[in-house]
Amino acid sequence: MSSKTTPAKKPAKTGYPPTDYERIFHPKAVAILGVSADENGVGFGTGMLRAIMAMGYEGKLYPVNPKGGTIYGMEIFRKVEDIPDRVDFAVVAVNARYVPESLEACLRIGVAGAEILSSGFSELGTDEGKELERRIQEVAARGIRVVGPNCFGIYCPASGLTFLPGPDLSRETGPVAFVAQSGGMAIDFAHAGKWLGIRFSKMISFGNGADLREAELLRYLARDPDTRVISMYIEGIKDGERFFSELKAAAAKKPVIVYKGGLSAAGARSVASHTASMGGNRVIWQSILRQAGAVQVNDTEEMAQVNLAFAMLPPKPFRGISIVGGGGAIGVTACDTAETYGIEIPALPPELQDRIGSVLPKPGSSAINPIDVANPLVGPPALKEVLLSAARDERIELQIIVSLLFHYKGLALAFGRPVAEVTPYRELVQCIRDAVDQTGKPVIAVLPNMTRGTESMDVTELIALTRQEYLSRGIPVFDELHDAIRAISHVNNYYGGKVK
Amino acid sequence: MSSKTTPAKKPAKTGYPPTDYERIFHPKAVAILGVSADENGVGFGTGMLRAIMAMGYEGKLYPVNPKGGTIYGMEIFRKVEDIPDRVDFAVVAVNARYVPESLEACLRIGVAGAEILSSGFSELGTDEGKELERRIQEVAARGIRVVGPNCFGIYCPASGLTFLPGPDLSRETGPVAFVAQSGGMAIDFAHAGKWLGIRFSKMISFGNGADLREAELLRYLARDPDTRVISMYIEGIKDGERFFSELKAAAAKKPVIVYKGGLSAAGARSVASHTASMGGNRVIWQSILRQAGAVQVNDTEEMAQVNLAFAMLPPKPFRGISIVGGGGAIGVTACDTAETYGIEIPALPPELQDRIGSVLPKPGSSAINPIDVANPLVGPPALKEVLLSAARDERIELQIIVSLLFHYKGLALAFGRPVAEVTPYRELVQCIRDAVDQTGKPVIAVLPNMTRGTESMDVTELIALTRQEYLSRGIPVFDELHDAIRAISHVNNYYGGKVK
16 A cells, blocks of 8 residues: 555645545545444445445455444444554445534545435535535535535446445446436446446546535546546536636547536426526526537437447547448438438449449349448348448548348248347458458447337347447447437537538 | 129219229238249248238238149139139239239239239339339229339238238237338338337338329328328328328328438438439428428337327327426436427426325435436335326326336345346336326326346346336337427327427
8 A cells, every 4th residue: 555645735726625536536445434234234335335345346445333343254443543554535324414523534534535425415405404514515625525425426447436326337447437416317327338338437426516526527537547538417516617617628628528407497496306406597508518618418318329429439520421221211311310410421423332232232222322231131241341332432431330130030030040140240240340440430330129029039139249249349339320420410519520 | 702893983083093992901802923832932922921821811812823833732823813702902023024914914803902012113213114114003094003013012900911021010900000102111110110019000111102102092091990190201202282282181180290201412312212202302391291280200210109109198288297207317307308399397286295295205206396206116006196196286287107117127136036026017007007097197108228238138128028018008108208208299289289
C-alpha cells in the first residue's frame, strides 16, 4: 500500500475541493459500514459486501458494525478506527440518523471518499431529513468526498466497485462513463450496456447529490484518460452556471450525451417526487445543450444506442453510407429514415453495380444502394464481396448490413436441425470483419428480432449469439435500422457532419 | 359444393369489374398450377401446396402439371380442364411465359380469381416481361380477377390460404386487413403480427398489381364485415384519384393505417427497383393522407404497434391516462413522451393519492401520476388496487402498466429457482384483467426487455409467457412505453381526440 497521504491542498481556482479520485474509484481498501453478522441479511451493507465480493474485487474489504462478529470469514470491526489499514473508500449503509457521525469517523481515519446508500434525507421533505443532509455536507466540506446519500453508488469495472445491487455487472472495462442522480436509471443502463456491448469506465449514481454532483463529475470525467464518451441522465441540476461551463468544456474534449428527463409539466412533477429536483423547460434545455455542444437524446433506448455508436465507431462524421439487406422494403425504409436524419445513400456508379450484381441472385436483387440482396439466405462470402465493392465508392464512409436471421428457421425446419447450426453466423461475422479490415470503413450490423413467442426462443438465442460474435469482433450491433441511422446522425452532428 | 354460378354482371358505376371475393378468399376448391411430382421440390407451386396443406386448409386441393403424376397421394392433373370439380381459386406458379395461357384456362373453367406467384414480368423492365403482363391484364379483363404477378399472394386465416412461403402463419382470425405490393413486407408483418398479438382477417400481397390493386382492395375491405382495421404498405400507386377517393371513403368507415415507403430521393430509387412504382414527395403524401383521414405511420415497427392499438382498444380517444411502474425514471420518461404526443397525465387528487399510497412501499413510491410503485417486485393485488383507485379519477380514460420483469431474475437466483416460477405473471395478468373489468377502462401492458445475452434467455422466455397471457386475456402488450404512447396518440387523432 502506498505510504503517501493526501495532503490538504488549497482549493483550486475551480472552486472544487481537492479530491483523490484515484483512491475513490480504485480503492485498495474499502470499509463497509452497516454490515450485520447475518450472511443472509437483506440490509444494504451486507448486500453491498456480497455484491463487491461477487464482482471479484481484489482489494481489502473491512465490514463494520458496532455489534462486531464475523461474516464470510471476515472480522466485523466495531468501528472504522479499529481497522488496521489505510482505508481509501467507505460504503455507508447505516440508518440515516447515524450517517453524519459515521462519515465523521471515516474523515478522521483519512478515507478519501464515501458513498452513502442510506435514504432518509432531503428526499423525505422533512426537517429532520434536511438537517441530516446538511450535516453530511458539513462533514464532507472538511475533507471527505461524498457520493449520495440515497444512491446506488459507484460502479467501476476496473476496480470491482459495483452498484447496489449489481453483483452481476460486467468486469470488462470500456470507454463510456455515466453519471445520474437516479440509481434505477444507472443500474438499468449498466445492465443494458452489458447486453448491448457498451463497456464502462465508471458509473456514478449520486442520488440526492449532497456533495459530488454533475458539474464536478463532468470536470473529472473530461480529464479521465479511461473515459472517451461521457453520458448523463439529468433530472435537475443544482448550479446551472457551473454545470453549463463544465458541460461545454467537457463536450469540447469528448462527446457528452445527455438525456434530460422531466421536460414536460407532468415530467417535472415526477422528477420532483423522485429526487426533489427542478425539471425545466424543454426549449431552454434544448438550447442549453446545443450551445454547450452536447448530444441530446430523448429516452433510455436512444441513450444506449448513441453511446454504443460513439464508443464503437471511429471519431468522425459519416456523410454517405451504404445499406445492404435482403428484401426490398428494407431498402425503402432505410432511405426514408436516412433522409430524415440528413444522411446520404448515394447511388453507386454502374461499374460497381455490375460488380455487386454479379454475386447476387437474379431476378429480385438490386445493386444501386440500398443494396437488396433479394434472398435473406445469401451467403457470407457474397455479402463480403458486396461490402468490398460498395466501399470502392469514396462517398461511402460507413456500411450497414441488415440480417433477418429468423429466415434461417425455415431452413432449420427443412433440415430438421437446430437453427444455430444451419446459420453460418460465425462465418458471417468473419466476412464482415474482413471487409472492415480490407476497406478501412466501419460496418454496423443490424439484427432485427421480430419474434416474441415462446416457440421462437431458438431464433432469439441465435440472434444473441450473432450479436455476441459481432461485438467480440468490434462491430456494433443495433436492433433496428432506424436506431442505427439515428445514432450515426448524432455522431455526425457531434463531429461536425451535416447538420439536419 | 354450391351449384350457383357467377352471373356475368354489368360493371357497377364504380368502374370496377364484378368480383366474387367470397370465392377468392374462402375457396371451396383450389387449383395449384405448377406443382411437380417431386415432394421435396423447391418450386413455388410445390412450396405453396405444402404451405396450404400445413395450414390445414379444409377445402379441395388440385395440383396441376402437364407431366401429371402424383404428390402427397393426390393426382396431379395435366390441365385445369381435367379437374372434376368447380374450382374457385387458382394459384399460378408456372414459368412466366406460360402464365397467360394458364390464366386463360382458369378463366375457361370459371375460376373466380387467381394469384400469380411467378416473376418475370414488368419488374424486369424488358419488352417481353411487359408484354406478358399486358396479356395477363387482357385475360383478367374478360372475367377472372388476378392478384400479382410477382407476389406472395393471399393470406386468409379463416380459410387457410397462406403466403408463399407461410406454412407457419396463424389460423386465428382477427380484425386487421393488410394490403401491400411487397411480398416481403406482407410476410414480415404476418409473422410480426403472429408474435405481437395482431390477428388478421386477410392479407393481400399484390406484387406488380396487374389487375387487383390498392384502390379496389380498399373498397372491398371497407365493406368487409370481418375487417375492422385496414392497413397498407404503399410503395407507389397507379390511379391517384381513385385511390384518394377510396381511401377517404374507407377511412370514414374504419381506421386505415398507411405506411408510405419511398418518400426520400434514395427511397424512391429503391422503390423503383423493387416494384417499378413511383415513390413520391413526402409533403404531398402527408397532406394526401391527412386529407383522406388516414393514419400515417413511418416504419414497420410503428405500423405493427398502431395496428395492435386499433385492433385491441375500444374505438374512442383517450385524452388522459395514468402510468404505473416501478422506478421513478420510468415516470419521468413517460411524462415527457406523453406531452410530445399530446396526451395528458393528470395529477391525481389527494384522496386518491392517499388511497394508492396506502398500498405502496415507503419511502420511494409516488402516487401522484405517474404512479411510481418504487419496487419492481410489488405484488399483483397491490397493483390492481392502484389501477382501481386511479380509475376513480374520471380524467383517466386508459391506464398503462410497465413491468420490468427482469428484476425477478435476482429473486430467482436468490431462491435457486427458475425465473418463470418465482414470477407471479399469471396472477399479474389476472389482476390487471380484473381491474379492466371492474373499471371499464382499458389497460395497456408494457413489457420492456433490455436483455440481449444468451445467459438471459430465461428472462426473454418469461416476458414471452407474460405477453401471451396478457394477449389471451385481451390486453395489448408493447415492448416500450414510447411505442404505447405513440400508438394511443394515433388512436386519439383518428377518433377525434386531441390533435397534436
